[in-house]
Amino acid sequence: MPLGANKVALYGASADTGSAVLLSTATASSSASISFTLPTAYKQVKFGFYELNPATDNVQFQFQTSIDGGSNYNVTLTSTFFTAWHNENDSNQALSYTTASDQAQGTSYQTLFWSLGGDADECGGGELQLFNPASTTYVKHYTSRMSGMGDSPMAMDLFSAGYFNDASNDLTNISFKMSSGNIATGTIKMWGIK
Numbered sequence: 001m002p003l004g005a006n007k008v009a010l011y012g013a014s015a016d017t018g019s020a021v022l023l024s025t026a027t028a029s030s031s032a033s034i035s036f037t038l039p040t041a042y043k044q045v046k047f048g049f050y051e052l053n054p055a056t057d058n059v060q061f062q063f064q065t066s067i068d069g070g071s072n073y074n075v076t077l078t079s080t081f082f083t084a085w086h087n088e089n090d091s092n093q094a095l096s097y098t099t100a101s102d103q104a105q106g107t108s109y110q111t112l113f114w115s116l117g118g119d120a121d122e123c124g125g126g127e128l129q130l131f132n133p134a135s136t137t138y139v140k141h142y143t144s145r146m147s148g149m150g151d152s153p154m155a156m157d158l159f160s161a162g163y164f165n166d167a168s169n170d171l172t173n174i175s176f177k178m179s180s181g182n183i184a185t186g187t188i189k190m191w192g193i194k
Contacts, residue, residue, distance in 0.1 A: 019193070020191045020193045021042075021192045021193075022190075023191060024189070024190045025187065025188070025189045026187070026188050028183035029184075030055060030182045030184055032183075034176045035174065035175040035176070036173065036190050038065075038171050039134075040134040040170065041194075042193055043131070045129070045133055045190060046129050046190070046191045047128040047130075047176075047189065048127050048188070048189040049061075049112075049125050049126050049186065049187075050189070051123045051187065052125060052148070052188075053120075053122065053183075053186055054118045054182070054183060055118065055184040056118055056180050056182075057117060057118035058115055059115075059179045060114045061112050061116055061176070061177075061178060061179075062109035062178070063109060063110055063112060063175065063176045063177075064107075064109040064175055065130075065133075065172075065174050066173040066174070070173035074107040075166055075171065076166060077103055077164045078104055078105060078163055078165060079106075079160055079161065079163075080162060081101035081102045081158070081159070081160045082097045082098060082158075082159050083096055083098050083157065083158045084157045085155065085157070086154055086155050087153075087154045111160070112126070112128065112144050112158065113126070113148060113158055114158070115151050115156070116148065116151065117149045117150055117152075118151065122148070122149040122151070123185075124149070126144065126147055126158075127144065128143075129143050134170040135167070139165050139166065140166070143160070144158075145159055146158040176188060
């Protein structure tokens, strides 16, 4: 059956997949952090990360949100984190739950990529999806998947998910940074999905 541009076949029926609108692009150049104002008109906000390279080797790429227009990035969240990795020299590999990168009712920046390599040929990329950030009824969920080159060097596939535990306030802003040092290079794009 023919489907419209924003439709997908699902067990013989069609479902509306929404339409994505590119809202903003930021390019790092030795940036301490990159922040965005979150839109209120979209049920889903998606971020794409491209060729993120830290100024400091072996650091974490992280994010946190604000409910006060970007004055403070400290919304309480609960998260989980796991990683698959394989050393370049084949000396070690693992699939593991990473307790150092999760939070239970924490207000710190949440890790999306740990042990990111800072050499000229090392970088990371991926995506973060934030669901219904303007809700004043429910907590706000997120999922993330990143991949890239760790500092060992190693190939890494990283997953994080969780929720911001504030049902009363909308999330107004989001901030991305490295755990130490600047974001040397890289691009972050933000889309709104209705």
